[in-house]
Amino acid sequence: MAAAAECDVVMAATEPELLDDEEAKREAETFKEQGNAYYAKKDYNEAYNYYTKAIDMCPKNASYYGNRAATLMMLGRFREALGDAQQSVRLDDSFVRGHLREGKCHLSLGNAMAACRSFQRALELDHKNAQAQQEFKNANAVMEYEKIAETDFEKRDFRKVVFCMDRALEFAPACHRFKILKAECLAMLGRYPEAQSVASDILRMDSTNADALYVRGLCLYYEDCIEKAVQFFVQALRMAPDHEKACIACRNAKALKAKKEDGNKAFKEGNYKLAYELYTEALGIDPNNIKTNAKLYCNRGTVNSKLRKLDDAIEDCTNAVKLDDTYIKAYLRRAQCYMDTEQYEEAVRDYEKVYQTEKTKEHKQLLKNAQLELKKSKRKDYYKILGVDKNASEDEIKKAYRKRALMHHPGRVGGGSGLSGKNLQGRPTARLGPEVTPRRGSSPENKVLQICVPSKFWEMPNSKIRHKVVFLLNFVFLKL
Structure with a gap:
């Protein structure tokens, strides 16, 4: 009788617990439905709160983790979403949507290889799943872009690297590694504001990111703000003492x-x-x-x-x-x-x-x-023709002129030039024109002519002497 009484006591104690489990499941489902309603209205913060309440009531339910993972993905919190997605497939390995969300989180964070494994598992469970097929292709495309970018970076084809990273970031928007590589190449291309913007966005989310600090310093370094650049390089090295690029850049700066x-x-x-x-x-x-x-x-x-x-x-x-x-x-x-x-x-x-x-x-x-x-x-340089400096004295100019005049004296060139006396009286004067005839003023050309030829010779029209002087000037200055 005592044993039976004890058993009754035990049974009486367990019945409320069973009732509590059922009540918890019902309440969890209510929270889940409320979360779904907020998710449909795109109020993801409230949806997150209700899915969290559902998980608190029933922590062994895979779909609740899957739903919260989807909400976190919509909020851009992919690393947290990855944790929930992984928990959902740990609880239920046959949960296809859980594997899809896990793969999507891996891909968004830039881990394309891990994403491929998740999508492959989803296809094993449902080989006709169109979303899994497409996401598997996307993950492979990202791996290919990453491979090409690595090769082109070594070739210093920075424009091609930026192109590849832009394509990869369409599928991996939360990948800091891709963003940093793009920012570094933008800096190498001289597109500093764009590079600064990318690095600053990362630092707003993670102020200790050594790669982003390095890129900020690199932009300042290439903009000739060397002192400020060194500060960022030093800060990057504090966060990652073995950061090779920051070390080299700091030393060069x-x-x-x-x-x-x-x-x-x-x-x-x-x-x-x-x-x-x-x-x-x-x-x-x-x-x-x-x-x-x-x-x-x-x-x-x-x-x-x-x-x-x-x-x-x-x-x-x-x-x-x-x-x-x-x-x-x-x-x-x-x-x-x-x-x-x-x-x-x-x-x-x-x-x-x-x-x-x-x-x-x-x-x-x-x-x-x-x-x-x-x-x-574009005028005739009489100094150059005479072979004297522009600062030459009158004596030097006269001496140079006499030397040139002797070279072109009518007695020496008359036979070879084909100029007759008639030519001497006609052509030289006409050819002299304004180019040689002294004008008023103190230009270097006038100075040379005034020194070489006294003014009295220009005042003797029809004079044989004047014609001889003109003839010589034409030979000396016009190089006839």
Whole structure:
């Protein structure tokens, strides 16, 4: 009797528990239905809350985890969704939608190989499942894009890598690895704002992401903000001490900054030879740093101009504008070198480029000066014909003129020239024209003529002496 009574007590104790389990299942189903309603209305946060309540009531139900995984996917929380999807298939390995969601989460996070395994399992359970078939193709496409991008990155075909990553990110929108690779290639292509934007988006979600910190630093480094860049590289190395790219970039940035500053110091001290050597060494540190290298080329061009190596200076400035075609300082430096070497057409072209970019009074005046020199250069340069410097004295000019006059004296060239006396009285005067006839003013040409030929000769019309002088001038200056 006592035993029977004890059994009754036990049975009485278990009946409420059985009733509680049934009640929990009913309540969990109610929560699930409410979650479904909010999911249908796209209120995913509320749907998540109700699916969580359902799971709390019945933690062994695979479909509840599957539903919450779907909700988390819609919220873009793929890593959490992956955990729920994996739990759903652990509870029920025959749950096809669970395997599909697991694969979708893997793919969204960029793990295409794991995604393929999940989709294959779904197809094993339902070989006609159209969604599983399509997602399996998508996962294979992502693996192919990843493979091509890796090869093209080694070839430094950064545009192709960006293209591949854009295609891969259509199926793997939450893959930080793909985003970082794209951002790094954008930086290498000089598309810094785009690269910065991608890296910043990642850092907003994960402030400790060493790769994103590296890309932020890389953009600043290539924009010639070297000090700020070093700060990001150092921060990336704190998060990942073995980050090879950040380590190399940090070392290059520090070396480049030091060499450039040393070169600037040597230039200011007037030690142009040392400055040249330091700028040359700096140019060898990182050929990918376009903006900094453009400045280094321009600086070295300035050094060469100080050393009067004008052709080398022009070449350096040309290299600078090839790297950065908006670099006004390099155009101005090259234009001045063109002026110094009397290449006026090239100087005008550079000053026009500068003035079109920055319409300042100073640039306008520089352009006018170059245009004037170009116009003057198209006149006959009597100094050059006589073989004397433009700063030559009167005695030097007269001496040079006499030497040229002797070379072209009528007595020497009369027989060979075919000019008769009649020619001497007619053609020379007409041919002389305004090009040789002295005019009022103090131009270099007039100065040469006035020194070489006294004014009294020009005041003797029809004089044989005048005709002889004109004849000589035609030979000397017009090179008849």
